[in-house]
Structure formats: C-alpha cells, structure tokens
Amino acid sequence: xxxxxxxxxxxxxxxxxxxxxxxxxxxxxxxxxxxxxxxxxxxxxxxxxxxxxxxxxxxxxxxxxxxxxxxxxxxxxxxxxxxxxxxxxxxxxxxxxxxxxxxxxxxxxxxxxxxx
Amino acid sequence: xxxxxxxxxxxxxxxxxxxxxxxxxxxxxxxxxxxxxxxxxxxxxxxxxxxxxxxxxxxxxxxxxxxxxxxxxxxxxxxxxxxxxxxxxxxxxxxxxxxxxxxxxxxxxxx
Numbered sequence: 739x740x741x742x743x744x745x746x747x748x749x750x751x752x753x754x755x756x757x758x759x760x761x762x763x764x765x766x767x768x769x770x771x772x773x774x775x776x777x778x779x780x781x782x783x784x785x786x787x788x789x790x791x792x793x794x795x796x797x798x799x800x801x802x803x804x805x806x807x808x809x810x811x812x813x814x815x816x817x818x819x820x821x822x823x824x825x826x827x828x829x830x831x832x833x834x835x836x837x838x839x840x841x842x843x844x845x846x847x848x849x850x851x852x853x854x
Numbered sequence: 855x856x857x858x859x860x861x862x863x864x865x866x867x868x869x870x871x872x873x874x875x876x877x878x879x880x881x882x883x884x885x886x887x888x889x890x891x892x893x894x895x896x897x898x899x900x901x902x903x904x905x906x907x908x909x910x911x912x913x914x915x916x917x918x919x920x921x922x923x924x925x926x927x928x929x930x931x932x933x934x935x936x937x938x939x940x941x942x943x944x945x946x947x948x949x950x951x952x953x954x955x956x957x958x959x960x961x962x963x964x965x
Binding site (some may be wrong): 771786794797848 | 884894895896898941949951955
C-alpha cells in the first residue's frame with residue numbers, strides 16, 4: 739500500500755541533544771513537507787522541498803535542518819538550537835500542483851517529540 | 855504569516871449548519887481545506903483555485919473570494935462524523951508549493 743511512514747512515533751530526548759525524525763513516502767510525490775503542531779497554533783511549516791537536492795525554509799525553520807537526497811525521503815533534524823522542541827511533528831507529501839493535480843497533501847501519522 | 859480562521863471553536867447539534875472562515879493578508883492562488891480528528895493525521899477535504907475551480911468533498915462546499923483573500927467552508931446538515939478540527943491552507947503562487955495553514959477551528963457535533 740502506498741503511503742507516508744514517519745518514525746519514531748514517540749521520542750524522548752535530553753536537552754542539548756540533536757534528534758532526527760524519519761519520513762519516507764512511496765507515493766512517487768515530488769513535494770514533501772514538515773509541519774509542527776502545537777495546541778492552539780495549528781500547523782506551522784518548518785521546511786518544504788519541491789525537488790530532490792533542493793528545499794526551502796518555511797515559517798519556523800530556526801533550529802531545524804533537513805535533507806532531500808532521495809525523492810522518497812525527507813528527514814528532519816531537530817537541533818539543540820531549537821528552544822522549544824517539544825511538539826507533534828507531521829510530515830506530508832504531494833504531487834506538484836498542475837492542470838490535473840490539486841496539490842493535495844497526504845500526511846503521515848506524526849512523531850511526538852518530548853524534551854526532558 | 856498564517857491565515858486567520860474564525861471561529862476558533864463551535865459546538866453544533868446534529869443536523870445544524872456551520873460556516874468556517876479563512877482570511878489571508880496575502881494574495882492567494884489556492885485555498886485548501888483539511889479536517890483532523892483527534893489523534894489522527896489531517897485529511898484533505900477540498901481545494902479552491904483562483905478563477906473559481908473547486909474540487910473536493912460531496913457534502914461540503916466552500917467559496918473563495920479572491921479579491922478579499924477569503925474563503926469559507928460550509929457544512930450543512932452536520933453529522934457526528936464531521937467533528938474535528940478544520941484547517942485552511944493557502945498557496946500564494948502557482949508553481950510555489952509552500953502551503954501555509956491557519957490556526958484551526960474545532961468543531962464539535964453533539965447528538
């Protein structure tokens with residue numbers, strides 16, 4: 739079955755440690771996204787990528803880094819520079835918007851990061 | 855900058871109608887609507903494109919006022935399954951896949 743897989747589902751880390759969240763898709767989508775979800779703040783865009791080896795900062799990129807070495811993979815690293823990393827992280831993918839494509843986002847199940 | 859949604863929360867009885875609004879300070883190319891149930895990932899409902907094209911859900915409709923940079927989602931004869939948090943997402947330009955979501959509207963349907 740096609741879809742998006744995020745791992746781990748739950749993650750605990752100590753302050754000062756970097757952590758990498760995995761996101762893999764087998765939908766053959768070109769675009770991939772990382773969003774952070776906090777209560778009352780909706781979904782905030784961290785990074786997005788429209789093509790392999792290229793990515794753009796979203797609205798809250800500080801303290802995060804990404805790579806896009808393969809079309810199907812878009813890992814997110816939460817660095818120690820991120821001041822408040824405890825949150826729910828959602829990865830998504832989509833076809834590029836076009837004449838027949840809506841650019842609909844398909845989401846993974848999310849990763850919940852807790853910093854102790 | 856995130857689109858602004860209103861209301862933040864609404865409680866309805868089954869069968870009642872609801873309207874959720876989404877407003878942006880930027881010119882828009884498209885507006886997306888998603889619903890997220892508690893503990894689940896958001897699910898696509900509908901997209902509205904500049905020029906009036908609309909694609910999506912059968913029982914949910916929406917409007918897009920390009921000049922006012924606003925969209926509204928209309929839920930008619932609400933069912934218990936409509937409960938969840940609704941998010942609008944906006945794209946400013948064709949070819950730029952950046953999708954910015956609003957803060958969400960929590961909809962609760964009671965029997």
